[in-house]
Amino acid sequence: MIPKIVSFGYKNYEVVDKKRVAICKTCGSKITDGAATTSNFVRHLKLHKERNVKLFPAEKAVLTAELILQDAAETEQPVPVPVPAEEELEDMEGEGLFAAYHKRQKRDVGTPPAVQLSHYIDMAEGQNALLFWALNSKTLPSLFQVAIRVLAVPASSAPVERVFSHGGIILRPHRAQMTDRLLANLIFCKCNAV
Numbered sequence: 001m002i003p004k005i006v007s008f009g010y011k012n013y014e015v016v017d018k019k020r021v022a023i024c025k026t027c028g029s030k031i032t033d034g035a036a037t038t039s040n041f042v043r044h045l046k047l048h049k050e051r052n053v054k055l056f057p058a059e060k061a062v063l064t065a066e067l068i069l070q071d072a073a074e075t076e077q078p079v080p081v082p083v084p085a086e087e088e089l090e091d092m093e094g095e096g097l098f099a100a101y102h103k104r105q106k107r108d109v110g111t112p113p114a115v116q117l118s119h120y121i122d123m124a125e126g127q128n129a130l131l132f133w134a135l136n137s138k139t140l141p142s143l144f145q146v147a148i149r150v151l152a153v154p155a156s157s158a159p160v161e162r163v164f165s166h167g168g169i170i171l172r173p174h175r176a177q178m179t180d181r182l183l184a185n186l187i188f189c190k191c192n193a194v
Contacts (some may be wrong), residue, residue, distance in 0.1 A: 068146060069113050113142040159191075165189045 111119075120143055124132050129151060137144045170186050171178060 007105070026180045069117055074148060111140075113144075115138045163187060163191055 067108055120136075123136070129147070133144060133147050133151070167183065167187050170190070171183055
């Protein structure tokens with residue numbers, strides 16, 4: 001079983017039996033002999049030429065926009081459709097059928113993520129990201145959900161490196177029978193001790 005501490009790197013792998021054997025979902029090749037190590041994972045990914053293709057800046061921008069839209073579509077929460085009260089229906093009847101329909105459409109339909117992304121690209125250049133999202137969280141709700149996840153990442157890799165160092169110290173060959181849950185709990189206690 002792959003320890004939870006390194007399981008983030010094995011998104012493209014499946015564990016076979018309880019041995020350290022993995023099968024790459026991309027190419028189907030079988031990787032053994034310490035498959036649950038980061039170096040084997042990186043070495044195998046270098047074999048996939050599609051992942052090593054260098055993109056031009058324009059292609060990179062298009063790919064980034066597509067990934068942001070895909071992520072925004074996955075996190076987008078359904079917009080509740082409000083049911084107008086009887087008083088509102090009476091007010092709408094006085095304005096005319098088309099005006100009432102137009103008002104209701106504006107109120108019911110949220111802006112699609114693609115439009116939100118184009119607005120963001122137009123508005124956000126050169127601004128402080130945290131201040132921008134504090135002011136525009138209501139106008140760009142789908143992208144705001146993505147921004148919360150992205151901006152919550154610490155700017156330094158030092159905390160992550162410390163966690164991996166502690167994991168390496170705790171998980172030694174003489175402790176090979178340790179379960180992944182126990183390892184995760186020990187690392188949590190070590191890294192969050194006051």
